[in-house]
Amino acid sequence: MSRIIPASELILNADGSVYHLHLKPENLASLVFTVGDPDRVELVSRYFDQIDFKTKKREFVTHTGRIGSEKVTVMSTGMGTDNIEILMTELDALVNVDLQNRILKTSHTPLQIVRLGTSGAMQEDIPVGSLLASEKAVGLDTLMQFYPELSESQEWGILLQEKLNLGFTPYQAAASEYLMNQLPEDFFRGITLTCPGFYAPQGRSIRLKPKLDQMIERISKLEIEGKRPTNFEMETAGYYAMGQLLGHEVLSLNAIVANRITGEFDKEAEKTVDTMIRAALKSFTKK
Numbered sequence: 001m002s003r004i005i006p007a008s009e010l011i012l013n014a015d016g017s018v019y020h021l022h023l024k025p026e027n028l029a030s031l032v033f034t035v036g037d038p039d040r041v042e043l044v045s046r047y048f049d050q051i052d053f054k055t056k057k058r059e060f061v062t063h064t065g066r067i068g069s070e071k072v073t074v075m076s077t078g079m080g081t082d083n084i085e086i087l088m089t090e091l092d093a094l095v096n097v098d099l100q101n102r103i104l105k106t107s108h109t110p111l112q113i114v115r116l117g118t119s120g121a122m123q124e125d126i127p128v129g130s131l132l133a134s135e136k137a138v139g140l141d142t143l144m145q146f147y148p149e150l151s152e153s154q155e156w157g158i159l160l161q162e163k164l165n166l167g168f169t170p171y172q173a174a175a176s177e178y179l180m181n182q183l184p185e186d187f188f189r190g191i192t193l194t195c196p197g198f199y200a201p202q203g204r205s206i207r208l209k210p211k212l213d214q215m216i217e218r219i220s221k222l223e224i225e226g227k228r229p230t231n232f233e234m235e236t237a238g239y240y241a242m243g244q245l246l247g248h249e250v251l252s253l254n255a256i257v258a259n260r261i262t263g264e265f266d267k268e269a270e271k272t273v274d275t276m277i278r279a280a281l282k283s284f285t286k287k
């Protein structure tokens with residue numbers, strides 16, 4: 001007999017929707033595009049042929065509709081891997097838990113989840129305005145301290161711990177090869193550092209000086225099998241790790257809006273994000 005998940009663990013709203021996302025199973029497509037910024041949701045759904053469902057709770061804004069005959073969802077997550085843990089757990093519950101009876105379903109349904117985010121490059125030859133798919137992501141946050149060990153090798157986490165003298169081992173997880181193979185060649189492929197903050201955790205200094213001296217210089221020169229860390233953002237490692245543990249296909253795409261070596265910010269960031277959105281819709285939908 002399957003465990004009945006208590007009401008305090010799998011929290012449902014009065015209408016039967018999952019607690020934070022405010023979605024019911026029928027509101028979700030199996031292809032889900034995610035964005036950090038709630039205002040970016042409509043920049044994706046404006047390319048849908050029809051929108052059948054819209055909802056909003058906290059930073060989680062969802063539009064579900066169709067491109068041609070294909071059902072597609074776009075939703076926002078806000079910033080940080082703590083939000084990604086909620087997103088991935090509740091998306092998974094929508095397809096893999098019998099919400100009425102509060103038991104796990106006996107068959108597993110995988111989702112395809114594609115992040116459409118912004119990011120800062122840490123290599124000079126990845127200019128602002130370019131697009132990058134994260135092959136692997138290394139999490140400098142503590143989320144994976146609370147979940148089972150990831151099955152893949154953790155060489156980047158171990159190297160970063162050693163070179164930055166960290167008191168913990170960052171975790172590492174990879175993109176879905178299935179989704180990556182559908183992406184055009186003109187996307188850079190890279191090793192993404194997922195940081196638990198935008199300023200000091202990404203080597204930025206406004207009034208407070210980051211504790212890690214020369215962080216960007218130290219990280220950007222690291223190399224494993226001819227590959228170097230490429231970019232900073234705040235969610236990808238959480239997506240990849242949760243996707244791996246829960247059995248979903250996940251890919252993170254990054255519009256490079258900052259270059260941390262040249263000090264530039266993309267003057268046409270909105271255009272770069274739109275180029276990424278259109279490339280993703282073309283690659284992952286049938287139309």
Ligand SMILES: O=P(O)(O)O[C@H]1O[C@H](CO)[C@@H](O)[C@H]1O
Pocket residue numbers: 035036037078079080116117118119198233234235
């Ligand atoms: O543009 P989004 O998708 O929010 O992604 C990036 O931008 C935010 C920081 O400005 C972080 O969430 C980071 O991961």
Ligand SMILES: O=c1cc[nH]c(=O)[nH]1
Pocket residue numbers: 118119120121198202232233234257258
């Ligand atoms: O430099 C950047 C740009 C966007 N998002 C980040 O997290 N970092």
